[in-house]
Amino acid sequence: MLYINLINHDLKYEVSELIKLFTNNFEFCTEKNFARVLENRLLTHNDTIISTSRYYTNYEMVFEEKQSINVKDLDEEKIKKLTKEMIKRTIYKVLQKVYNTYVPWGILTGIRPVKIVHSLLDEGYNYDYIKKYLSENYYISDEKIELAIEIAKRERTFIYPIDENKISLYVSIPFCPTRCYYCSFPANHLKTYGHLREEYSNKLIEEIKGISEIIKENNKEIETLYIGGGTPTALEAKELDLVITSLFKELNLENIKEFTVEAGRPDTITKEKLQVLKKHNVSRISINPQSMNDITLEKIGRGHKVQDIIDCFNMARDLGFDNINMDIILGLVDEDVFMVENTLKQIQKLNPESLTVHTLAVKRSSTLKENIENYELTQYEEMIKMIDLSMEYAKKMGLNPYYMYRQKHMLGNLENIGYAKEGYECIYNMQIMEEKQSNYAIGAGAISKFVYVDEDRIERVENVKNVEQYIERTDEMLVRKRKEIKKNVN
Ligand SMILES: C[S@@+](CC[C@H](N)C(=O)[O-])C[C@H]1O[C@@H](n2cnc3c(N)ncnc32)[C@H](O)[C@@H]1O
Ligand code: SF4
Structure with a gap:
């Protein structure tokens, strides 16, 4: 001790x-x-x-x-x-x-290292000064400094000049077919809550109508639209169609630069649902393996096989989706570097436009945390090898790092990195990380972020997490957002 x-x-x-x-x-x-x-x-x-x-x-x-x-x-x-x-x-x-441990991010314990680079650039410092500052002030390793600067440079072409009238819109679909053992996102199990999907969709449409008024009143323009969760494709095709139709009917989405839907779990994806997404011109989808090893998928409670991921991916390609992201997690139960290499090799064959590499975080309300004594977490040195390997593969696949963040309780306090082919970077992800743009968020568990750039201030407004509560109190979610905006206008 x-x-x-x-x-x-x-x-x-x-x-x-x-x-x-x-x-x-x-x-x-x-x-x-x-x-x-x-x-x-x-x-x-x-x-x-x-x-x-x-x-x-x-x-x-x-x-x-x-x-x-x-x-x-x-x-x-x-x-x-x-x-x-x-x-x-x-x-x-x-x-x-x-x-005598290698701590690559030095004394930096915050979750957004790239933000520091942006602030220094905003203050007029050049890259040489910034490198020296990050090294001498925070003791960040040269390799991580290079990474943070590379990402900042790429992000700046999308984020600047800052336009306070532009916002992103997030729509939360908090249902999942099962809860994965590491997850703490809003993920109401379909078995118990599936019957609420229709009612939820109707209430969500009410919130879409309300948020549309708020956006108009405040002269905001939606730059990117993101439907996430949970697993949006856990809705039935009909419900997905209704929700997206309502988004296009109520909001002005003429000038959006990007429309992402997290298709997420292959066991929720059907041809019919993908056709609905295609019909509405969804520009980017995620099909997330987490691991391409069947034994791991079973252990983490995913409820699908590797082959399902491959089949879904090919089906999406056949339907014309030309911007597909895949999420993986490093440090999953009993996985070693060789298993991670298998995952990466299989992903390489599929050739997605982007790959998001997460490092396992032991989240407070996850099954993993509850049963932590039954798991042997990956050692730090092994984690570093996995991260290096994923970087190597990303490079081989022609993917560049374009956004990054860290989470509390991550193994080795390392990082999550989003890689993408040139021109396929997800603007929504970059804006969320760098917090230079407000994010209006609707649905159960959604958290809106109102960014006041001049004052260097961010206010968060949370919707209730519980789906039943959300259905009962949808109006209140709009009142909360209105109140926050009004406070800052007067
Ligand atoms: C909000 S989740 C939704 C994704 C979708 N429902 C799915 O499971 O495919 C987004 C991503 O966060 C990552 N993630 C979730 N919990 C995590 C954890 N505890 N540690 C690391 N990554 C995590 C996973 O890679 C997941 O795909
Ligand atoms: S990882 Fe995705 S599917 Fe699994 S519980 Fe979390 S949100 Fe649901």
Whole structure:
């Protein structure tokens, strides 16, 4: 057990997030009476703030790292930020010596590393300065710096210039044929909730009508449309048709740049449903294997086989879908690098336009989390090999990294990367990650994000998660959004 003693500050949350990159076996303390102690002390002397981290074993100091910053003429907010970063840096340096672990994102524990690159570019800094800043300030590895910069460069051609009148629209379909063991998304099991699909679709259409008024009142223009979930194709073909028809009837979708539907699970896809999507000019669909190993699909509760994925993919191609994404997850139960390679090889044969590579996250309300003691999670070093392999295959498939994010509780605190062929990047995904555009979101469990770029402020408005509650309280979901928008107009 490593005991952590913070002196003259109480940044427990930030420090915990950092320490978790090295070990989960730690506790905070207020004294030195333990075999292993990491102490961080903060001192202020005139305009200088000093952070000292020391590692003791049996009362003897083994490692020390000291850094200071001059805060003359800086405002309180800036001082707070710089102090926090300095504390994390000195702790990181000491932990590096104690654990000798490769932590590629350095002290960065936030979920959107590329956002930092965008902010620095917005402030007028050049790439050389940014590389140096990311390396010296956050201790990010050269390889990850290159990745973040490559993605930022690609994203900027889609995101800038920022137009506050443009928004994206998200429609949530919170049903799934079964719940996958790792998942915490809104995924109401069809067996129990399937009978609510029709009523849900009707209520959703009510919310579409309401959101259409809100969009008109505020002179917003929809840039991208995204139907996700859950699994949108868990609706019957007739219901899918009704919902999409209503979207086109109620909203002005003339100028949209992209229309994505997560077809997701092959066991929900039929020719009829794909024909409905085609009829409505859906431009991008996702057919998600997660793994191309039958044994894993069974263990994660997917309820379909590898062959179903291949058949669905080919059926979609035959129907003319020319922009198909596939999602995979690295670190699934009992998968090693060879199994991941099999997945990638099979995907390579299918040749999708984009591939999204997730690193398993142990989500709070997932079956995985509930039964975590029965699983042996992939070791960090193995995870790195899997990520490297997926990068290699993406390159071979002609796919470039175009968006990236990290999640809390991810194995090794690594990253999720979206790869796409040139011209097939999903604008919706990039806008969601970089948060420079508002996202209006409807349906159960949908969370709208109102972005106020000038004020560097984001407000979230949540719809209720529970489908039955949503059906009862659809009007209230619209009132919530109206209220938030009104607050900011007056
Ligand atoms: C909202 S889910 C919907 C996808 C669709 N229902 C399906 O299962 O194919 C989007 C993607 O997030 C990823 N995902 C979900 N839970 C995850 C977890 N705990 N760790 C890593 N990736 C996860 C999966 O790759 C999934 O395809
Ligand atoms: S991964 Fe997809 S199908 Fe599985 S439970 Fe989550 S949303 Fe549903």
